[in-house]
Every structure is written in structure tokens, then in C-alpha cells.
Amino acid sequence: MDRAPKLNLVGLSKADYAAAPSTLCKGCGHNSVAAQLIQVAYELNLKPQDVIKLSGIGCSSKSPAYFLGQSHGFNSLHGRMPSLGTGALQANHSVRAIGISGDGDTGSIGLGQFKHMLRRNVRMVYIVENNGVYGLTKGQFSATADLGQSLKYAGTNPFPPIDICLEALAAGAGFVARAFAGDAKQVREVIKAGLSFRGTAVIDIISPCVAFNDEPDSTKSYAYGREHQRALQEIGFFPAQEEIVVADYGPGEMQVVELHDGSRMTLRKLEADYEPSDPTRAITRLRQADLAGELLTGVLYYDASRPSLAEASELPATPLSMLPDDTLRPSRETLSDLLAGYA
Amino acid sequence: MAIDTLVRPDAGAQAGAKVNDFSIAVATANGTGSQTANLTLLRSFFKMGIPVHGKNIFPSNIQGQPTWYHIRVSKDGFVARRPPELLVAFNRDTMHQDVAMLEAGGVCVYNSDLRLNEGRSDLTYYPVPVKELLAGVDVKGKIKEYIANMTYVGVVAHLLGVPLDVIEGALEHHFGKRQKLVDSNFEVVRLAYDWAVANVAKADPYRVEPMNATEGLILMTGNEAGALGAVYGGVSVSGWYPITPSTSFIDALRDFLAKLRHDEDGRPTYSVVQAEDELAAIGMVVGAGWAGARALTATSGPGLSLMAEFLSLAYYAEVPAVVWDIQRVGPSTGLPTRTSQGDVGFAYTIGHGDTKHVLLFPSSIEECFEFGYLAHDLADTLQTPVLVLSDLDLGMNNWMGKPFDYPERPLQRGKVLSAEEVAALGDWGRYKDVDGDGIAYRTLPGNPNPAAAWFGRGTGHDEMARYSESPTDWEQNMARLARKFDTARTLVPGPAIEEEPGAQLAIVAYGTTRYAIEEARAQLAAAGVATSFMRVRALPIGDEVRDFVARHEDLVLIEMNRDAQLTAILRDELPEFAARIRPIAHLDGMPLTAAWVLERLMPFLPEEARRLMEGA
Ligand SMILES: Cc1ncc(C[n+]2csc(CCOP(=O)(O)OP(=O)(O)O)c2C)c(N)n1
Ligand code: SF4
Numbered sequence: 001m002d003r004a005p006k007l008n009l010v011g012l013s014k015a016d017y018a019a020a021p022s023t024l025c026k027g028c029g030h031n032s033v034a035a036q037l038i039q040v041a042y043e044l045n046l047k048p049q050d051v052i053k054l055s056g057i058g059c060s061s062k063s064p065a066y067f068l069g070q071s072h073g074f075n076s077l078h079g080r081m082p083s084l085g086t087g088a089l090q091a092n093h094s095v096r097a098i099g100i101s102g103d104g105d106t107g108s109i110g111l112g113q114f115k116h117m118l119r120r121n122v123r124m125v126y127i128v129e130n131n132g133v134y135g136l137t138k139g140q141f142s143a144t145a146d147l148g149q150s151l152k153y154a155g156t157n158p159f160p161p162i163d164i165c166l167e168a169l170a171a172g173a174g175f176v177a178r179a180f181a182g183d184a185k186q187v188r189e190v191i192k193a194g195l196s197f198r199g200t201a202v203i204d205i206i207s208p209c210v211a212f213n214d215e216p217d218s219t220k221s222y223a224y225g226r227e228h229q230r231a232l233q234e235i236g237f238f239p240a241q242e243e244i245v246v247a248d249y250g251p252g253e254m255q256v257v258e259l260h261d262g263s264r265m266t267l268r269k270l271e272a273d274y275e276p277s278d279p280t281r282a283i284t285r286l287r288q289a290d291l292a293g294e295l296l297t298g299v300l301y302y303d304a305s306r307p308s309l310a311e312a313s314e315l316p317a318t319p320l321s322m323l324p325d326d327t328l329r330p331s332r333e334t335l336s337d338l339l340a341g342y343a
Numbered sequence: 344m345a346i347d348t349l350v351r352p353d354a355g356a357q358a359g360a361k362v363n364d365f366s367i368a369v370a371t372a373n374g375t376g377s378q379t380a381n382l383t384l385l386r387s388f389f390k391m392g393i394p395v396h397g398k399n400i401f402p403s404n405i406q407g408q409p410t411w412y413h414i415r416v417s418k419d420g421f422v423a424r425r426p427p428e429l430l431v432a433f434n435r436d437t438m439h440q441d442v443a444m445l446e447a448g449g450v451c452v453y454n455s456d457l458r459l460n461e462g463r464s465d466l467t468y469y470p471v472p473v474k475e476l477l478a479g480v481d482v483k484g485k486i487k488e489y490i491a492n493m494t495y496v497g498v499v500a501h502l503l504g505v506p507l508d509v510i511e512g513a514l515e516h517h518f519g520k521r522q523k524l525v526d527s528n529f530e531v532v533r534l535a536y537d538w539a540v541a542n543v544a545k546a547d548p549y550r551v552e553p554m555n556a557t558e559g560l561i562l563m564t565g566n567e568a569g570a571l572g573a574v575y576g577g578v579s580v581s582g583w584y585p586i587t588p589s590t591s592f593i594d595a596l597r598d599f600l601a602k603l604r605h606d607e608d609g610r611p612t613y614s615v616v617q618a619e620d621e622l623a624a625i626g627m628v629v630g631a632g633w634a635g636a637r638a639l640t641a642t643s644g645p646g647l648s649l650m651a652e653f654l655s656l657a658y659y660a661e662v663p664a665v666v667w668d669i670q671r672v673g674p675s676t677g678l679p680t681r682t683s684q685g686d687v688g689f690a691y692t693i694g695h696g697d698t699k700h701v702l703l704f705p706s707s708i709e710e711c712f713e714f715g716y717l718a719h720d721l722a723d724t725l726q727t728p729v730l731v732l733s734d735l736d737l738g739m740n741n742w743m744g745k746p747f748d749y750p751e752r753p754l755q756r757g758k759v760l761s762a763e764e765v766a767a768l769g770d771w772g773r774y775k776d777v778d779g780d781g782i783a784y785r786t787l788p789g790n791p792n793p794a795a796a797w798f799g800r801g802t803g804h805d806e807m808a809r810y811s812e813s814p815t816d817w818e819q820n821m822a823r824l825a826r827k828f829d830t831a832r833t834l835v836p837g838p839a840i841e842e843e844p845g846a847q848l849a850i851v852a853y854g855t856t857r858y859a860i861e862e863a864r865a866q867l868a869a870a871g872v873a874t875s876f877m878r879v880r881a882l883p884i885g886d887e888v889r890d891f892v893a894r895h896e897d898l899v900l901i902e903m904n905r906d907a908q909l910t911a912i913l914r915d916e917l918p919e920f921a922a923r924i925r926p927i928a929h930l931d932g933m934p935l936t937a938a939w940v941l942e943r944l945m946p947f948l949p950e951e952a953r954r955l956m957e958g959a
């Protein structure tokens with residue numbers, strides 16, 4: 001007899017968070033991110049019905065079909081997920097949104113929408129599965145490709161890369177993190193923290209493309225990621241309902257960040273003076289790491305002070321999409337009163 | 344608009360007087376506050392019960408450039424553009440050209456500080472010493488410039504016979520509770536009026552007399568009416584990007600929403616987001632529509648082209664969305680402040696891969712209001728984008744209309760399944776055509792039933808919304824979408840038809856060209872030439888349009904674009920009648936006049952009818 005699967009607090013097994021089997025290449029970094037999203041949703045006891053999945057276009061953007069099959073999802077247009085998400089979340093701010101994009105989708109065609117979404121602070125976890133290449137169209141350079149990098153199809157790249165995290169910082173994002181798809185634990189912890197953030201949580205996940213950009217000298221390859229990853233913090237995430245265990249960490253080496261919903265993120269500072277609340281510092285560290293050929297990972301910036309778009313719009317608790325008809329259509333009297341002013 | 348009950352002005356009026364039937368052009372510089380003066384005149388005629396319509400003819404500039412305002416005063420209720428008999432020449436830069444445009448017998452009221460040379464002996468001139476009149480008025484700088492335009496209001500009021508209290512009432516309407524502004528403006532009107540009474544000898548035949556033909560009517564712009572209709576249609580989300588002539592639609596929408604849509608705690612039950620471009624504006628609308636809120640955007644040609652990809656996706660993923668396209672002329676900046684019907688062909692099939700969209704063609708403020716809520720009912724019912732094709736002339740100008748009827752039909756939210764309904768169905772599939780009308784059942788994010796989830800996408804999908812590259816799935820899905828479009832034919836507003844027995848010609852048109860056509864038809868009828876008229880109000884066409892075309896062998900289709908875009912669509916949809924639909928297509932940026940319509944109809948009239956017209 002099979003053993004009954006383990007259920008989480010909302011009575012779901014891990015399998016309940018699965019979806020259609022992935023059609024992406026074996027070994028693609030995007031698959032590991034999808035797997036971690038399933039794990040995170042299971043561990044956080046998310047109800048799939050309370051989640052929406054959004055994406056643009058690309059191999060990365062296909063992946064919402066491969067996790068949380070019981071959640072509504074929309075695989076939209078190349079580079080346009082931010083606007084679709086903005087409208088969807090203004091219509092229904094009660095759902096948690098997970099957005100999956102690619103470096104082409106965000107850094108090239110969608111750079112404008114990306115930055116404007118950040119200005120507005122639309123509440124969603126915005127994951128860029130960054131492989132430095134256009135996977136789906138078979139190997140062209142993306143805007144995050146390394147300067148001087150050579151690819152079989154695309155030749156040598158003469159342009160410097162756009163750094164997704166720097167762009168996010170410049171646009172005023174309140175949550176900016178980077179992770180490496182090969183580091184499952186870190187990916188999970190960062191996503192968990194991002195889900196608690198009330199605003200856009202940008203997570204740039206270096207997610208190697210094994211088909212077109214996995215040369216060891218590419219900063220978006222597995223080999224490079226493993227060798228050059230330098231984590232800023234060791235992250236521990238504690239959901240609101242879980243007891244927080246802090247005994248392991250020595251004082252002065254860790255920092256507990258309280259998130260919007262009462263859950264906490266513990267950052268174990270590997271650099272004694274790294275402050276995730278200082279955007280200038282974050283920018284400097286990103287630049288330094290780049291020059292040193294390091295892959296800086298962790299929560300680079302965290303500032304929860306800015307309201308989300310739904311909060312700034314002062315939307316009522318009931319989502320606009322669920323308002324009853326008599327709220328939607330003003331009364332008969334209001335119309336005649338109003339028209340009297342035009343007579 | 345047609346006036347049902349007309350009280351004719353006093354029949355005992357002096358011989359040769361032209362009462363309640365003329366056009367005025369006011370020429371001023373942009374940004375000098377002339378809008379207030381012009382609207383005051385417009386509303387004064389309206390308050391006197393005389394049918395009236397005002398058109399802004401303005402260039403794409405903010406300040407200093409020439410601008411014209413045309414007021415049509417018509418006892419018979421005709422509101423099409425008509426070359427003016429009266430001119431108010433208050434702009435130095437254009438005054439010579441403005442005077443040259445007047446027909447013999449015309450009237451020119453001008454600012455005498457501008458030193459116009461009264462070179463034409465076939466006109467009546469009334470110089471107004473504006474500086475001198477304002478010398479005693481205690482206001483400074485910019486305000487003085489603004490208020491200077493009130494001088495022509497006073498002089499015109501005297502010349503035409505508009506009572507001063509009517510002018511004051513119009514100013515009160517304009518400024519609302521800002522009594523100080525009413526007073527300062529009215530002071531100038533009175534000054535000029537009194538000066539005119541004392542110094543101007545009336546030497547022209549034009550004047551007004553009270554009627555009661557505007558009783559119970561309202562005066563509003565099409566953009567205001569459309570926005571108001573949308574509010575009564577429950578619109579809750581809007582993403583938009585500024586572009587003339589659609590901006591005032593969103594301005595009105597925001598005003599009306601702020602007035603009408605709050606919960607008990609005073610929180611707005613709507614969200615209007617100014618997007619970074621039209622790509623994002625329509626993205627927000629499609630996102631909100633997918634999530635279950637009624638959403639719209641308003642734009643014009645250049646913005647519409649940026650929306651192509653999302654409209655195509657919304658058609659194929661079957662997401663409701665409403666787009667108001669307030670048409671202007673041309674690409675890029677084109678003629679951004681001129682009117683057109685140039686987006687019809689583009690809008691009908693905007694997208695890629697066999698897209699076809701529902702289009703609505705409002706022609707009046709009543710229809711703007713009605714289509715304002717109807718567009719959302721149709722978008723929800725059909726789960727598809729609906730584009731309302733208005734135009735600059737309708738959208739930005741003030742039109743008379745009947746007070747809008749409150750929508751009697753409840754909101755039509757279409758086939759949306761609750762958690763329980765999904766459970767009861769058991770084998771629900773997002774794209775299954777259960778009812779045979781091509782419209783499948785959808786669920787919204789947040790539906791608590793785990794089986795309610797579906798994955799929206801532009802990629803090929805089967806009935807269960809699963810990814811599919813199967814040729815059969817694609818073809819069947821596209822066939823269902825075509826079936827859904829056939830259902831749309833039965834749901835969209837049918838044409839407005841006026842069929843005359845023994846008609847010599849049938850005229851087909853849509854939108855605001857109706858006004859010039861209706862006036863031309865009245866002139867034809869007066870000469871004994873009967874015509875029939877069908878005003879198409881929506882695409883796709885249904886049986887009524889088809890049958891009208893089938894019944895008439897001689898048809899002309901009048902539209903404001905170069906390539907006869909609706910003609911092409913009708914010929915395509917009704918190939919068996921293609922040859923009988925003959926276009927009169929024209930676009931120069933100006934609204935049509937009845938005289939132009941008549942002239943262009945002539946060659947299409949039978950010999951005998953032409954003779955009757957020539958005799959008339
Ligand atoms: C408007 C538009 N232009 C181009 C494409 C073709 N296209 C599909 S995916 C893609 C690039 C995706 O790259 P990226 O976002 O990095 O995703 P990846 O496949 O690498 O995960 C392009 C150019 C498209 N789908 N839509
Ligand atoms: S092509 Fe690259 S990005 Fe696309 S699925 Fe394969 S490995 Fe992943």
C-alpha cells in the first residue's frame with residue numbers, strides 16, 4: 001500500500017501544486033525555479049486559488065504552465081506582463097501574483113513596462129529568469145549578455161550588459177534580490193520573502209540556458225554561477241505563523257527584517273557592514289561585484305515604506321472585480337441629477 | 344438632431360429678416376479664453392430654445408495660434424457645419440483671410456484695434472473698440488486679455504437680440520458657484536452691450552427670437568456622454584495615455600467616477616491609471632478584463648496602432664475589453680485636431696491571425712451614452728474586445744440631445760461561472776462551446792474552486808485551454824470564434840433606417856456624417872426627391888443591414904476617409920451586392936456640409952430627380 005502523501009496546513013500535498021509537465025530543455029535553469037516555486041507554495045501553505053501566475057513571452061515565460069496548475073494564469077505578450085499584471089491586480093488586489101519573465105522579456109522589449117511597474121509598486125513577485133540569451137528564439141544575445149562574450153549563433157557581443165537589479169534600484173523598487181538557480185535553498189528563501197513584500201519584489205535569478213549559453217566563461221552559466229557566486233547573506237525566512245528560531249545566529253551577524261504580513265526574514269550578514277536598506281550601497285556593491293567578476297546574490301535592497309499601487313489608489317477591501325452590480329451602476333436618481341446640470 | 348416639436352418664430356417678423364437660421368464663425372487666438380465667450384453664446388441660444396451646435400475648429404497648438412469656433416443656429420434643428428454668414432474677427436493674423444471667406448451679404452464684427460480695412464462693400468461691418476471699452480474695467484494683465492472676448496458677446500447679443508439676462512444665465516451655468524467670475528465677465532458683456540445699443544445701427548437681417556425647441560434637452564460633448572455611459576455600465580478600471588481628441592473622454596470619466604463611485608468609507612470603487620504608453624494602457628485593460636473588472640481605454644489612431652498586439656491576444660484568449668477610438672486624421676501627428684472616419688478598416692481586423700472585432704459607431708450624445716454601457720455588456724457577453732469608433736467632431740464638441748435614458752437592462756456580465764457552478768458542471772472546459780453560440784464559459788481569478796483555474800494564452804489551445812499545436816484544435820477553435828462573431832451579429836445595435844416610399848436613391852452612412860446627410864435629404868425632399876437612409880451603427884452587420892442593401896438597387900455610402908473603408912467591408916460581407924454599393928468617400932479634416940453632400944449626390948440621382956433639384 002502506498003503511503004499517503006504528506007499534507008500541508010491547507011490540506012494539500014506537494015503534487016497539488018504541480019502542473020503540466022515541463023517542455024523546456026532538460027537541465028534548463030527555468031525548470032529548477034519552477035520546482036522551487038512548487039516547493040515554496042507548498043511550504044507556505046498557499047491556496048492555489050489565491051495565486052495568479054503571469055508571464056511575458058520566452059522559454060522562461062512558458063514556465064507558469066509548469067507550476068501551480070490550480071491557479072489562474074496568463075501567458076501574455078513579449079515584454080508586456082507588467083501592464084497586464086497592473087490591470088489584473090487593480091481589478092483584484094486580493095490575489096498574490098507571481099510573474100515570470102526572461103532577460104529578453106524584461107531587459108529588452110519590456111524594459112519600459114518593467115520600470116513603470118516598479119514606479120507604481122504593483123504588488124507581485126517579479127522573477128526574471130536571466131540566462132543572458134534569447135532561449136526561445138534560439139540563441140541571440142539578450143540585453144544582459146556579457147560584453148565580449150562569444151556564442152556560436154550570435155558571434156561576439158560588442159555591448160555592455162544591462163543589470164536587472166541596477167535597473168530595479170534606479171526605478172525605485174523596494175525589494176531587489178538576486179539568486180542563482182543552482183542554489184535551490186536561496187531561491188526558495190528569496191521567493192518566500194518576496195511573496196510577503198507588499199509591492200513589486202524583483203528577483204533576478206541567474207538561470208542558465210543549457211542549449212545556448214552555458215559556456216563556462218559566461219556569467220550566466222552553471223559553472224560560473226557555482227564558482228563565482230558570492231552570497232551577501234544567508235537568508236532564513238519564517239512565515240508569520242511559524243515560531244522563529246534565532247538561536248543559531250550569533251548577535252551582530254544577523255539582522256531580522258519584519259515583512260508586511262508579520263513574517264520575518266533573517267539575513268545573516270556575511271559582510272559585517274552590509275545594510276540592505278541603503279540603495280546607494282546596493283548600487284556600489286553591484287558595481288564592485290561586477291568588476292571583480294563576482295555574482296552577488298541575496299537580498300540587495302529592502303525598503304517597505306512605499307505603498308503598493310492598490311494601497312496608493314485607496315482601493316476598498318472588496319476587489320473591484322467582485323463588486324456587486326448595484327455598486328457598479330450608480331442609481332437612477334444620480335443620472336437625472338447629473339443631467340440637470342447640462343440642461 | 345431632429346426636433347420633434349417646433350414652435351416657429353413669430354411669423355410677423357419684419358420682411359427679409361433672417362431669424363434663427365445662420366452660422367457664426369468666431370476667429371480668435373488660441374489660449375485667450377475665447378472658449379468661455381463662445382460657450383456663453385452657444386448656451387444663450389440654447390437657453391432661448393433655439394436649436395444650436397458649436398464646433399471648435401482648432402489647430403494643434405496651445406497658445407497664440409488661430410482658432411475658430413463655429414456656431415450653427417437653426418430653427419429647423421440642423422446642426423451640420425455650414426459656411427458662416429456672420430464673422431467675429433478678433434484675430435489679427437487671420438482676419439483678412441476670414442473676411443475673404445464670407446459670402447456676399449455677410450456680417451463682420453471686428454476688433455477695431457486690429458485695424459481691419461473694410462475693403463469689401465458687400466459686407467456689413469461692425470467695428471468694436473475693445474481697448475476703449477475695457478479702459479474702465481478694473482482688471483489686470485492676463486485677465487484683461489481673457490475678459491476682452493466678452494466684448495464680442497455683448498455686441499453680438501445686441502445685434503442678434505439676445506436678452507442680457509439670458510447671457511448672465513449662460514455665464515452662471517459656465518462658472519457654477521464662482522460668482523466673482525460671473526460678475527466680472529458679465530460686467531464686460533454689459534459694457535459692450537450698452538455701448539452697442541448707443542453706438543451701433545443694425546444694418547443686417549440676422550437675428551434670433553425665442554423658441555421652445557430645446558426644452559428638456561441637454562447640451563454635452565460626445566466624450567462626456569460616452570464616459571458617463573461607461574460609468575453607468577459599471578466600468579471600474581481604466582488605463583490610458585493622453586492623445587487628442589480622446590483625452591477629454593478620460594478627463595470626463597475621472598470626474599464622473601469621482602462623483603459617482605465611492606463605497607461607504609469614501610474609498611473609490613474604481614482605478615484609473617495613466618499608463619506610460621498605449622501598449623501599457625491596453626495591457627492594463629486586458630489584465631483587468633481577464634480578472635473580471637469592466638475596463639476601458641480611450642485613444643486615437645496612433646494609440647490604436649500600438650494596441651494591435653494586445654487586441655489580437657484579447658480576441659484569441661477571449662478577454663473582454665473596451666476601446667474608445669476618438670478618430671482624428673492621419674499617422675504620427677497627422678491632422679491631430681481634425682475629424683475623420685479613417686480607422687474603420689484598421690479597427691475591424693486589428694491584430695494578426697484572422698482577428699475580427701465588434702465596432703460601434705455612435706452618431707450623437709445619446710448614442711455615446713448608450714454605447715458607453717452597451718460596449719461593456721457586449722464585451723462581457725461576447726468575451727472579446729469592443730471598439731467604439733467615435734470621432735473628434737462628436738467627441739470634443741457640444742451637441743444637443745435628449746436627457747439619457749437610465750439603462751433598464753441589468754448589467755450583462757455574460758457566461759461567468761461561480762465555484763458552485765463549476766462543481767455542478769463537472770467537466771467544465773474554458774473553450775467548450777456548450778450552447779452552440781460560440782461563446783464558452785469562463786471563470787475569474789480568485790474563484791475558490793480549484794477546478795476553476797485556466798491558463799490564458801495566445802498560444803494554440805484546446806477546449807480545456809491546454810497548450811495545443813494540433814491543426815484540428817486550431818481550426819476548430821477558429822471556427823468557433825467565427826461562430827461567436829455570427830452571434831455578435833445578432834447582439835450589436837441594428838441600423839437606424841428611414842425608408843421612403845418611391846425613394847430615388849438609398850444613402851448609407853455611419854457616425855457624424857448623418858447631420859450633413861439629413862440636412863441634404865431634407866432639401867431633396869423639399870424639391871420632391873425622396874431618398875432612403877440607413878445609418879449603420881455597428882459591425883459586424885446583421886440581417887437588417889443585409890436586407891436593406893438587398894432591397895435597394897441604387898446605394899451610395901458616404902464616409903469620411905479616402906479609401907471608402909466601410910464600403911470595402913460591406914462589399915466583402917455582401918459579395919452578391921458588391922456592385923450596387925457605390926462610395927462617396929472624402930476626407931479633408933472638416934465635418935461635411937449639406938451643400939457638399941448634395942453636390943456629390945447629384946450624379947447618383949436619376950435624371951428626373953436632378954432636374955427637380957436644379958429647379959429648386
Ligand atoms: C512582439 C514579439 N517579438 C518577438 C517575439 C519572439 N520572441 C519570443 S521569445 C523571445 C526572446 C525571449 O528571450 P528571454 O525573455 O530572455 O526568454 P528565454 O527564452 O531566454 O527564457 C523573442 C524575441 C515575440 N514573441 N513577440
Ligand atoms: S533553450 Fe535554453 S532557456 Fe529555453 S528551455 Fe532550453 S535551456 Fe531553457
Ligand SMILES: [Mg+2]
Pocket residue numbers: 058102103104129130131132133134135142
Ligand atoms: Mg533569456
